[in-house]
Amino acid sequence: MNITLRQLRAFIAVARSGSFTLAAESLFITQSALSGLIKELEQSLGVRLFDRSTRRIQLSDIGRGIYPLIDKILADLDGVLDEVANLKALKKGVVRVAAPQLMACTLLPEVIAAYRAEHPQVDIRLIDCAVESVTSRVFSGEVDFGLGPERDPNSDIDATPLFELPFHAVFPPGHALTARETVRWADLVDHPLITLQGQFTERLSVDLHTAMREGDLDPATTVTFMSTALSMVAAGLGVTICIPYAASLVRLYRLDMRPLVEPVVTRRFYVFSRNGRSLSPAAQSFREALFGYVAREGAFTGHP
């Protein structure tokens, strides 16, 4: 007859609650089964662990002496078991991430590829969607976390800054702006401007109006997707404005980009997750990898 973990857990539960009945409830067994466990443990050890009366129990001297020791041992063991569970979940987890279409086709494939090289059994599911729906998908639990530009504060959603980057002008090689190191917003008026529809551009207009007290974005054309805008720029139909996390796509279209100044207007991007909810080990791990990638790539401008 050996000491069992069940007996030890029963001992700790009784010692903590001071009651066989309460301890049995906490372990989801009947009081009589718990009585048996403690009896077996006392018999195995050959000592009395509790002094019983019909109304209260007390740890014996020996019981009092070993309680902290057994408590620590069980805590250590549960720590190991938690660690194993984490490793298991990380090894075989699924991570669902929502991101706007532009991030989904630029930044994220690279991050996912790097992560998958190290964790081949973790399944990263990327859900590309409209900017406006990222946070609602996070909130509903459809995804583990989302990426996107600044949204209205929401107590249900935790927003952690991922990066902050300035707007850039995008144009074809040989364009009049190519010789410039930087491009002023005012210089854009000489060229047909192609912008994206929606809140993103509306907020940019507000920022420029505030900073310049005159002038405004006056797009010749508005389109839905950045890939459309870049195609039109490549066809010589105008210039567009873009944030450099999408530099890989700009390069794919063989276009040039320059920082926009006077004023320098930036946009901040965040990782959104549900407030008060922990991520699975795999999701947490991928999130960390994402932050690591951004920390290393910084301005997104310097490599192939």
Next chain:
Amino acid sequence: MNITLRQLRAFIAVARSGSFTLAAESLFITQSALSGLIKELEQSLGVRLFDRSTRRIQLSDIGRGIYPLIDKILADLDGVLDEVANLKALKKGVVRVAAPQLMACTLLPEVIAAYRAEHPQVDIRLIDCAVESVTSRVFSGEVDFGLGPERDPNSDIDATPLFELPFHAVFPPGHALTARETVRWADLVDHPLITLQGQFTERLSVDLHTAMREGDLDPATTVTFMSTALSMVAAGLGVTICIPYAASLVRLYRLDMRPLVEPVVTRRFYVFSRNGRSLSPAAQSFREALFGYVAREGAFTGHP
């Protein structure tokens, strides 16, 4: 299905020996039972702990990671179990006993010496104190148990009779009372009486008054300690009365003692412990040794 200690011990045995068959032998079970234990553990954890081939096994990465942690946990647990076994086997332990000063310098040193001869690893700590404070020290848990004369009944304190002995007269060799086999209380009035102060003597007076309906103790001198009274008797200043558990001290002073009769008045001594509380193995063992000593020595009058 919970993790069990048997599974964990099996894991360590296999990891150490690198073989299911050898590990099974070391645990005194068949190889097939051991196979089942490891299988259950792997299923409970949801991870592979060993990579098997038909001729050799290897710890998996996870198995290698948790091996030292589980090894330490089992070592800690075995340390606690050894500790308990040592306490049980009286290979260690501390016993704290409270007794009045007179018992502390007569009866108890002999009992302790005899007990220590048999259990050299048990530490007996004797706390000599006033008669009145013995039970309060027991109640507070400062000591494991206490000795002393009858106290008022108290539901928190358990009192077990240790011995009951008659009062004796004590006088120097050559004294007028030496030729007597017994001494009557009435014979004491012819000699200056030296008594102890306090409740002990007050209760004796009540007992004598009840038994004799006349007369009373009329001490010429009262002192605090029996050793003082015995010194004065040895100096020829009178006689004193004493209970024969202190015979060793009487003999040290080279005094004689005789039973007091007409009436025979006795005093009962008890072992006091906390009601509803168990004693540690060492305290219980020493308590039993004490009762054994008293049973053997009976009247405390017959030996060097």
Next chain:
DNA sequence: TCGACTTATCGGATAATCCGATGAATATCA
């Protein structure tokens, strides 16, 4: 004095564990 509460014990039902035999895979040797 009765009702409420607590721990211990009992008998029967159920679950877990073990053994010995066997199978599948691999390595070694003549």
Next chain:
DNA sequence: TGATATTCATCGGATTATCCGATAAGTCGA
């Protein structure tokens, strides 16, 4: 190359351990 030895996994039946619900005994409070 075939025979033999070795190892871990699986199986079915026997045995052991565990649990539940009912009940008993003791204590406390209204």
